[in-house]
Amino acid sequence: MITTVQNSRRLTLAGICLLLVCILDYLTPLHIGGIGIFYMASIPIVMNESKKTIIYIAALATVLIISNYIYFYPASFESVWILPINRIISVLGLWVAAIIGINYKHLQNKLSNQRAAYTQTLNDVIFINSHKVRNPVTNIVKIAELMDDEHLTAQNIKEMVFYLRKSAEDLDIATREMTDTICKEENNHYILSLSLYLRN
Numbered sequence: 157m158i159t160t161v162q163n164s165r166r167l168t169l170a171g172i173c174l175l176l177v178c179i180l181d182y183l184t185p186l187h188i189g190g191i192g193i194f195y196m197a198s199i200p201i202v203m204n205e206s207k208k209t210i211i212y213i214a215a216l217a218t219v220l221i222i223s224n225y226i227y228f229y230p231a232s233f234e235s236v237w238i239l240p241i242n243r244i245i246s247v248l249g250l251w252v253a254a255i256i257g258i259n260y261k262h263l264q265n266k267l268s269n270q271r272a273a274y275t276q277t278l279n280d281v282i283f284i285n286s287h288k289v290r291n292p293v294t295n296i297v298k299i300a301e302l303m304d305d306e307h308l309t310a311q312n313i314k315e316m317v318f319y320l321r322k323s324a325e326d327l328d329i330a331t332r333e334m335t336d337t338i339c340k341e342e343n344n345h346y347i348l349s350l351s352l353y354l355r356n
Contacts, residue, residue, distance in 0.1 A: 166205060167209070170198040170201040173201060174216060174217055177195050178220045178224065181220070181221075190246075192243055193250075196217075196250050196253045199214065199250070199253040205261075206261075207261060213254075214253075222247070225239065277338065280337045281337055284333055289330045289331065291323075291326065292327035293327065295319065295323040295326075296320060296323045296324065296327070299320045
């Protein structure tokens with residue numbers, strides 16, 4: 157619900173921005189160039205929206221830039237070539253801003269996924285440490301305490317060695333699992349970083 161309200165507020169704000177710039181563009185004489193570039197102000201407003209929304213706002217701004225040019229194109233203006241160049245620069249600047257916004261959103265999603273994977277790995281390591289490592293360590297400590305007893309028989313020592321060996325094997329398995337979990341996350345991080353590097 158809150159996200160929907162924030163999204164509609166951003167879209168409303170972007171629409172108002174486009175309307176105000178369109179009015180400013182309408183009221184500004186054509187020989188004063190550069191007003192069209194203010195249409196770009198709508199892109200940062202919707203930068204946290206979906207790719208489709210960013211493209212929609214950029215397309216709407218492009219239509220407004222071109223329609224203001226076509227509607228107010230003067231027949232008697234001396235430097236006629238400046239007007240289309242100003243509009244082309246405005247449209248290009250607008251779409252560059254839109255592409256930057258889309259890439260920003262893409263990177264933001266990747267970083268969010270990476271953070272979630274990192275958090276999951278930490279939770280896995282904490283679980284392994286608290287459940288799978290802690291038990292064998294506790295058993296080894298207790299067996300070591302029992303070995304201090306002077307009334308041990310050969311059978312008791314044999315059983316303790318068996319449980320000591322079993323606990324050591326469990327500890328070895330748990331530490332290997334923890335190492336594998338950490339290495340898997342490091343490999344995922346490396347592959348993600350490499351793919352981001354190669355993409356750019």
